[in-house]
Amino acid sequence: MFKYFEPNKIFAITSKAPKYVLFLFIIVLTIGLTEALILSPEDYKQSDAVRIMYVHVPAAWISLGIFSSLALLSVGSFVFKNKNFALIAKSLAPSGFIFNIIALVTGSIWGKPTWGTWWAWDARITSMLILALFYGMYLLAWRIYDNKEQVIKVTSLIAILGVVNVPIIKFSVDWWNTLHQPASINILSTNTAIHPSMLVPLGIMTAAFALFSLLIFLMKYNTELIKVKNKGLDRL
Amino acid sequence: MYGKKVKLRLVFLALILASVILTVFLILQSLKENVVYFQSPSEIKSLIELNKKKIRVGGMVKEQSVSINSDEVNFIITDFKNEINVVYSGAVPNLFAEGKGVVAEGFLKDKNYFTATKILAKHDENYMPPEVKEAIGDK
Amino acid sequence: MINEIISMNGYGAYVWSAFSFTLISFTALYFVTKLQLSKEQKRFASKFGSLNVEKAKAARSQNINREILSNTSNI
Numbered sequence: 295m296f297k298y299f300e301p302n303k304i305f306a307i308t309s310k311a312p313k314y315v316l317f318l319f320i321i322v323l324t325i326g327l328t329e330a331l332i333l334s335p336e337d338y339k340q341s342d343a344v345r346i347m348y349v350h351v352p353a354a355w356i357s358l359g360i361f362s363s364l365a366l367l368s369v370g371s372f373v374f375k376n377k378n379f380a381l382i383a384k385s386l387a388p389s390g391f392i393f394n395i396i397a398l399v400t401g402s403i404w405g406k407p408t409w410g411t412w413w414a415w416d417a418r419i420t421s422m423l424i425l426a427l428f429y430g431m432y433l434l435a436w437r438i439y440d441n442k443e444q445v446i447k448v449t450s451l452i453a454i455l456g457v458v459n460v461p462i463i464k465f466s467v468d469w470w471n472t473l474h475q476p477a478s479i480n481i482l483s484t485n486t487a488i489h490p491s492m493l494v495p496l497g498i499m500t501a502a503f504a505l506f507s508l509l510i511f512l513m514k515y516n517t518e519l520i521k522v523k524n525k526g527l528d529r530l
Numbered sequence: 531m532y533g534k535k536v537k538l539r540l541v542f543l544a545l546i547l548a549s550v551i552l553t554v555f556l557i558l559q560s561l562k563e564n565v566v567y568f569q570s571p572s573e574i575k576s577l578i579e580l581n582k583k584k585i586r587v588g589g590m591v592k593e594q595s596v597s598i599n600s601d602e603v604n605f606i607i608t609d610f611k612n613e614i615n616v617v618y619s620g621a622v623p624n625l626f627a628e629g630k631g632v633v634a635e636g637f638l639k640d641k642n643y644f645t646a647t648k649i650l651a652k653h654d655e656n657y658m659p660p661e662v663k664e665a666i667g668d669k
Numbered sequence: 670m671i672n673e674i675i676s677m678n679g680y681g682a683y684v685w686s687a688f689s690f691t692l693i694s695f696t697a698l699y700f701v702t703k704l705q706l707s708k709e710q711k712r713f714a715s716k717f718g719s720l721n722v723e724k725a726k727a728a729r730s731q732n733i734n735r736e737i738l739s740n741t742s743n744i
Binding site for chain 1: 674677678679680681683684686687688690691694695698699702703705706709710712713716717720724727728731732733734736737740
C-alpha cells in the first residue's frame with residue numbers, strides 16, 4: 295500500500311506544488327486578515343482584544359495537530375521500518391514548532407489586556423510550554439545524530455513520548471482550575487460558544503495557517519529528498 | 531500478514547506508551563495541589579489550618595459586592611456555595627466586573643478575609659458582538 | 670475609520686503586535702526553508718556536473734533526478 299507514496303513517484307508533484315500553494319496561501323491569508331482585523335465585530339466583553347484569537351487559536355490547533363501527526367508517523371516509521379514516514383515527520387516539524395511559539399507569544403500578548411498578566415503558570419500554558427520543549431528536542435535530535443538508524447529511533451521516541459502531553463493540553467482546562475478559559479468549540483457538538491460572525495475569520499485564518507504548514511512541509515520535504523538523491527549519486 | 535518483528539515492535543511501543551501514560555497520570559495525581567492554578571472559596575473553607583504562604587482564590591465576583599473607595603477595592607468572590615471577602619489596593623484589569631470570573635493572588639487573613647496583592651480577570655469561552663449580547667439579554 | 674482600525678479601542682498595541690509577530694515568523698521560516706532548499710539544489714546540480722558521461726547518463730535515467738535538475742532555481 296505504501297508503495298504509491300514512494301518519493302520517486304510523488305516528487306514530480308511535490309516539486310511543483312509549492313508555488314501554487316504559496317499563491318493560494320497569500321490569497322486566503324489576505325481574506326483572513328481583512329476579516330479578522332476589519333470586517334469582524336468586536337467582542338461584547340473584550341472589545342477589539344478578541345481579534346488576537348484569530349491568530350492564537352489556529353496556531354495552537356495546528357501545532358497540536360502536527361505534533362500528533364509526528365507521533366503517528368513515528369509509530370509507522372518505527373513499526374514498519376519505513377524511512378519515508380520519518381522524512382515526512384521531519385519535514386512537518388518546523389512549521390509545527392513555529393505555530394507553537396506563535397501560540398505562546400500571542401497568548402501572552404492577549405493575556406496582558408484581558409487577564410491582567412503576561413504569563414501564568416496554569417496547567418494549559420505550562421503544558422503548551424512543555425510541548426514547545428518537545429518540539430525543540432525533536433528538531434535538535436535530527437541535527438545531533440548522524441547515524442540514520444539511530445536518528446530515526448531517537449526522534450520517534452521523542453515524538454511518541456511527547457504525544458502523551460497532547461491530551462493533557464486539550465483537557466487541562468476541564469480537569470483543573472486554570473486561568474485559561476475552557477474550549478469554545480467542540481468537534482462532537484454543533485453548538486459553539488463563538489458567534490458565527492467571529493467563526494468566519496477563525497475558519498479562514500485556520501485554513502491560511504494550514505496552507506502555510508503545507509507550503510513549508512513541501513519545501514522541506516523536497517530538500518530532504520534532494521539530500522537523499524545527492525547521496526544516491528555517489529553510489530552510481 | 532506482517533512479519534513477526536513488526537508485531538513485536540508494535541507491542542514494544544504500546545508498552546512504552548502505556549507505562550509513560552500511567553507514570554504521568556500518577557505524577558499529576560500526586561501533584562494535584564500544584565497543578566491547580568487557584569482554589570475556590572469552598573476549598574478555602576475546608577482548609578484545616580491557615581497557610582501563611584501566598585495562594586490564589588478564584589470564582590465569580592458577587593453581584594453588587596464591589597465597592598471602590600480611594601485606591602482600595604473591596605469585593606466578594608463566590609462559588610455560589612461559599613464566599614470570601616477580598617480587599618485589594620491597586621488597579622484592576624479591564625475585564626474585572628461583577629458577575630465575571632476572577633482570580634485573586636495574595637494572603638488569607640482568616641477563612642473569610644483575603645488580602646490580594648494581584649487581581650487577574652478570568653474570562654469565559656463565550657465570544658459575541660455587543661449587539662448580540664444585548665439581544666439575548668443579560669443572562 | 671483608519672484611526673479606529675489602528676487604535677482598536679485602545680487595544681491596538683496588543684492586536685497589532687500579535688499579528689506582526691505571526692507574520693514576521695511566517696516570513697522568516699519561509700525564507701530560511703527556501704534558502705535550505707536552493708542550497709541543496711545547487712549542491713545536487715554541481716555534483717551532477719562533476720559526474721563523468723557514463724554516470725551522468727545512468728543518473729539521468731531516473732525520473733526524479735531529471736525533475737530535481739529541471740526545478741533548480743524554481744521557488
